[in-house]
Amino acid sequence: MANFVLKGNICYSENLNKIRIIPQAYLVCIEGESAGVFRAVPECYAALPVEDFGESIIIPGITDLHVHAPQFAFRGLGMDMELLDWLESHTFPEESKYADLGYAKRAYKQFVNHMRRSATTRAAVFATIHAPATMLLMDRLEESGLVSYVGKVNMDRNSPDILCEKSAQASLADTEQWINDTKTRYKNTRPIITPRFIPSCSDELMHGLAALAEKYQVPVQSHLSENLGEIQWVKALCPKAKFYGQAYENFGMFGGKSPCIMAHCVYSGDEEVELMKKNGVFVAHSPMSNSNLSSGVAPVTKYLEAGLNVGLASDVAGGCTENMFRVMADAIRASKLRWRLQDQAVKPLTIDQIFYIATLGGGRFFGKVGSFEPGYALDAVVLDDRSLDHPQRLDVRARLERCIYLADDRQISAKYVAGNRLF
Ligand SMILES: [Zn+2]
Numbered sequence: 001m002a003n004f005v006l007k008g009n010i011c012y013s014e015n016l017n018k019i020r021i022i023p024q025a026y027l028v029c030i031e032g033e034s035a036g037v038f039r040a041v042p043e044c045y046a047a048l049p050v051e052d053f054g055e056s057i058i059i060p061g062i063t064d065l066h067v068h069a070p071q072f073a074f075r076g077l078g079m080d081m082e083l084l085d086w087l088e089s090h091t092f093p094e095e096s097k098y099a100d101l102g103y104a105k106r107a108y109k110q111f112v113n114h115m116r117r118s119a120t121t122r123a124a125v126f127a128t129i130h131a132p133a134t135m136l137l138m139d140r141l142e143e144s145g146l147v148s149y150v151g152k153v154n155m156d157r158n159s160p161d162i163l164c165e166k167s168a169q170a171s172l173a174d175t176e177q178w179i180n181d182t183k184t185r186y187k188n189t190r191p192i193i194t195p196r197f198i199p200s201c202s203d204e205l206m207h208g209l210a211a212l213a214e215k216y217q218v219p220v221q222s223h224l225s226e227n228l229g230e231i232q233w234v235k236a237l238c239p240k241a242k243f244y245g246q247a248y249e250n251f252g253m254f255g256g257k258s259p260c261i262m263a264h265c266v267y268s269g270d271e272e273v274e275l276m277k278k279n280g281v282f283v284a285h286s287p288m289s290n291s292n293l294s295s296g297v298a299p300v301t302k303y304l305e306a307g308l309n310v311g312l313a314s315d316v317a318g319g320c321t322e323n324m325f326r327v328m329a330d331a332i333r334a335s336k337l338r339w340r341l342q343d344q345a346v347k348p349l350t351i352d353q354i355f356y357i358a359t360l361g362g363g364r365f366f367g368k369v370g371s372f373e374p375g376y377a378l379d380a381v382v383l384d385d386r387s388l389d390h391p392q393r394l395d396v397r398a399r400l401e402r403c404i405y406l407a408d409d410r411q412i413s414a415k416y417v418a419g420n421r422l423f
Contacts, residue, residue, distance in 0.1 A: 008053035032419035061121025061379030063362030066284035066313035096162035104133035151194025168205035210252030226264035255279030289318025311362020
């Protein structure tokens with residue numbers, strides 16, 4: 001693996017409330033990891049090649065902690081509906097098409113191309129119930145150079161015939177085979193257990209998936225407390241659970257032994273938050289999706305104050321773009337409206353906080369990821385913001401703020417994942 005130095009205006013989170021900005025600095029990469037950021041190249045690295053990005057801004061790669069690859073095909077459609085109707089009318093018919101590998105090949109190629117060009121360096125991805133198409137997606141993601149967890153989805157009830165596995169046993173057998181086929185097949189792509197959500201999975205299936213997660217040491221991802229109708233439905237399906245998260249906990253799939261990502265958490269109450277904290281569950285905050293599907297606004301700063309792990313997510317196609325800058329700006333806007341209209345006890349997000357959530361917050365699910373501190377994976381995005389023109393002089397901090405509100409893949413001039421340059 002090549003060792004090298006990147007030069008530019010370097011920005012990364014010092015902590016939740018502070019972005020560290022080091023103009024015209026040197027970021028040293030050794031064996032895929034950061035060896036630190038320096039104002040001058042230290043003597044011991046003087047022989048390394050330097051890539052000079054001039055006035056460009058260099059930030060850690062962004063983690064998309066929850067994204068549905070098959071839904072990319074219909075991003076921007078059906079947004080006049082709420083979750084359960086949208087699943088029936090748009091999501092399930094589209095996802096059923098991935099039984100056809102030819103269709104999956106075309107659709108996943110487009111998804112992966114967009115992800116590769118985006119600021120995202122790592123992602124936790126939902127596929128569909130189809131193991132062959134899921135493996136095809138994993139092959140494409142591996143080729144892209146991104147690092148990802150990918151889940152073959154499980155659904156054995158309350159789903160249309162075209163998208164329902166025959167039985168819990170059939171679903172479990174298929175999932176175990178798929179784990180065995182993929183767990184050591186790739187360098188950067190790993191399987192993750194993916195029950196769609198409790199309404200789609202029988203008790204037998206949920207217990208069986210928990211056993212697989214433990215047997216193969218595979219993490220878990222699903223959805224939690226997204227929409228009021230969904231929450232009522234889970235209450236009826238799991239009468240013994242006091243709250244939605246406890247239903248997952250009762251099945252053995254709510255963090256603790258197996259690392260776990262739960263998307264949304266719009267309506268998590270104090271007990272649910274307490275349990276997420278105890279079990280180290282990651283919240284995948286999806287503000288664009290939550291506004292598109294009229295779900296609500298998660299109290300993110302409250303979760304941060306409670307010490308939860310919080311990452312950011314596009315949730316395509318609840319979210320209509322893979323562009324995580326757009327999601328960052330949406331998170332700030334949504335938090336301001338929530339603060340103004342709903343609850344002034346929960347403060348709105350700041351630029352520093354959303355930058356932290358998008359980089360370090362979600363990156364932590366992948367280990368030492370999301371920072372340029374020594375020892376962190378060298379995931380970097382180089383932003384050439386000259387096309388976002390302005391007549392006045394702006395410092396690096398102001399330019400970074402504008403990128404969060406204005407940038408898309410047109411401003412990304414280079415991208416590195418674990419020291420490998422993708423473009
Ligand atoms: Zn989702």
